[in-house]
Amino acid sequence: MKKRVSLVVLVGCSSLFGLPSWLASQEPSTQSLLKETKSSLSDPASSRAGSNEAASTPSNDSEASLKAFIESKPKQTLKVVATSALTASGEPEFLREEFMPFDTVTQTLIVSNEGERTDRNQKPRVNSAIQQSIQHEINQWPLTENSPINHSVDITGLFEDPDDDLLTTQVAVNHPKFSVSNLGEKTSIQGTPKVGEAPTQLIARAKDNYHGSEENAWVTTRFSLPSISSGLEEDGLHPLIGDTWYRLETNHRFSGKTYNYEKVYCEAFKFINDEVFFASSNTLTTCPNEYELRRVGSYQVDGDTLIVSSTQSIFDNDMRWKILETYPSHPTFTTAHVTQVKMGNEYETYTVASKTQIEQRINTITGLEALQLTPVNYMYLANDGHYYLGWYGMQISNYQQSDPASPDRMDGDLNVQSYNTTVICEDLLDKFNHYSVGGQGVYGEIIGQTIGETYEPIECGEQPLGNLQYSYFDVDFLEFDEFKHGEVFSIILRPKLEWRHKVEEIKLNVRYLDPNS
Template sequence: MKSTVTKVAVSLVLAVGGWWLYQTPAVALSGEKSSSEPVLADTSHSTGYGAQKKMHAVGPAHLSRQDSAFPSVYDIPNPDAAEDNEVAILSSQSKPMHQRYDKQRYSAEVSSMSSLVNDRRETAAKQGLSATSLNPISVGLIGAFEVSNVEVRLEDVNLEASGGNHKPRVNPSVLKQLQATVKQWTFSQQAPANYFLPLHGLFNDPDGDTLTQRASLNIAGITVTGNDTLHIQGIPQAPIVSPVLHLAARDDFHGTGQVAWAKVNLSLPSVEPLPEESLHPLEAKTLYRLETTHLLEGVYYNYEVVFCEAWRFIDGVAYFAASDNRTQCPQDIQLQEIGYYSFNEHNDLILNSNVDDMRQQRWQLKKEYPSTLQPGVTNYFTTVYGNTANETYTMQASKRAMEARLNIRTGEYEYQMVMFDYLYPQANGQYVLGQIGNYIYDWRLPGIPHESMDSDLNMQSWLSDLSCAQLRPFWQSSEMAGQGETGDIISNSFDPYGKDPHPIECAHWWHDEWQKEYVFMNLHYNDYDIFVPGEIYSYVLKPKPQYAHLVEEVKLNFQYFNRKD
């Protein structure tokens, strides 16, 4: 760090006060006692209430002090040095006290003092005055002493070296207890970890200073947060032998460099690798799926709203998390252990949970296939058999891909929709791959005879023709719902003509590019259904209970915007 060196003969008086000039003549530095002896606080105690010691102003040839702990040259704090050094100052009544300066205040006061000293020196030179004829100057809370031929250097003040403030210290007994605690932890590759570690009493400061603590851990996928109590959580991404938890603390009086920190390391158990035997496709990854509820974010809805769940199965332990909003899936750090799992003779996953509505479940993976619409994403077509109900899902290990189903932008132009992979059941018990999508659009314009609002669920496949006779028998209800300008909007696809035994209104359309016939299910609105821009609307296509193990329940969330024209 560049130091500013100024050789001046100036008057340095420690005093609390603002900006003023003394009008009495200066005391010549002849080696005799000054008529007024400034008193310095003993900085060996951070409280600033140590024994008072006297300093005599002496001649340039033999500058001396009774307090040998102080350097022979008064160091003016450097504004570019470490922050929050503690310096001893005096009030106008010579009472000892300490003042903590931050970097900005140091910079301002040092700059002001240097400027005034230089101004006085230049004025004296112009008037032909000697340095010792200058009146002493008191600048804010930083003083200058009138000495001859002494270099006043702007650099750091090392108070610990001068018997002042002390660095934090480590409590060995607490350290031993913490080491014993972390040795009981376990880490496995791809298995969520969630631990808390109280650090109370590990670091203490002899001067009672407030401490800044930091912690880090060299396990990829694990985060460390907190201060007095650490939260260690995440999913280890790779095995590692003897990882280390690094802990450190510092006060505000020794800078921010590495030497300012008191440091300790805790040795943690190794992260165990994945088992060598082949894993089930549903294991060792976070899987996302969509669900519906009437109660979310502390709000009860008169209709079903769509949200996201996260699941993870690893080393026989099941983890689960549910989102508290309609646009995002849970993060890995939210996963909580809820039970255990095993596999039966059919390779179905058997879940035993401590959660009431999922006490025992059988997860049957029916299809695993790459997405045709979301590159790099794998779909896991899975039926979950519960105690009271069954349901089929398209699950994905991509959080981004699943969240796309929760954030569909619509309403700005005709048929603005996003298509997603879907498996359609066939008469032979097989499935044909296709796509599914929906939209919301307001047709209300003067002179255009059309229904006020429009939504259609489009069910398409480039591999095969689809028909209402083939698909409609599987479904029980089709509903779009959300908050409108005048109240709840709840639209459905119920056949208003009553000519068909099935409750879903279904029709056919032709796909010119594929040369295939597809179907759509129309949703009905009334004149009072006014969608709110930016509001979220949930669409749910629910199968009949007897077919819930065969077809996926469609769940999508739409964010509506007004048409652009």
């Protein structure tokens, strides 16, 4: 036993003093590094125990054979780039972990003094050729006042490390109107340029793991964005030019899936500098952000009509936008327009308004109590040909909460009301002929029964309201429909073809909340 102990000491000393200088600073391979990281994160204690046990295992090799084995190992290099946003709080977790040796060969690689290793280590460097290439690419970006941009740039190879160390890179833009995001290997820059504001720079920086986390550990380079050209003088040409407008749209296909009923979702348009920008939401309760807008075509003004042409087949035909009525001033909302859109030979009428106003229509709630609904503003076209400010709202609830004798457990009503004129079923049924209520239930789709089994007309009822009167459209559900807490239902009341050029299609999303959840 004494002989075996002395052999361990001898081999250990040989490993300590007999290592070639290049091996003492050898970097672990990417595969080994990832394996070590996974091991230390899942069970650091067992990882350390395994390494110590392996290090203390007696060896039968001679000093010479061990040295020959080590010198025969090929030199490995590691070059991994981890990218994170400048605004992120700190480094990713895996960069803050201490990488512990995984096997005996790797164990011998760290016997050199770490302080000496750090003293010899160099910071990353900027590749000037790639830097100039990126700046040249950025110089080609057209920046026009008020026209949204969405450009991307590849910074791969911008930073090089003389020691092939692991690098952390960060990219930011020094302007509150712009933002950056990562798209695979590319960095995307979004925003809306404004003339007269401070020059904008794209800032990229990198650091390795050997120089700490202080600011002086980073190597930074900056790219100047092009100057911003003034937009066209379009004031007064058309009320829709210059701002971002939001509206609601419907489709059986939404967010990559097809449904047996139509979903209601939000779209955004911006008309500026003869260009059309468009974005569509992929959620049921939010509108797109302005930085999501993409150029899809151009427009021209013809009297009171905005003629929109698409260059990317976003729309089947040119669209002709015409404002029919402007919502009256009201303390609860900003400017909104009743807008007719003609595409080919088809018409549809929308409310176009701010993001906040349109999102109100897709964030209503119901179900916590009987007859609960959230009203949203609407311009009602009366039989006298005038638009009157009113509201609509949808309730879906358990009628037996308020009337235990009710034969229907779940029921729904779409209420339509005006603040200053009577709304009667005769007028509504003359203008509307399609009513849709659909959403996801516990066991699949729930589609409201809006017409009778023998295709009777939409059921409409009336209720007095002071000196006025309002109306509602009824919807029934099947006895086995099981509503799911928190699910969103899309509601559509569509006008007849002969009214679509001036009667807005009623659309909203309502979230069902179970009172027992």
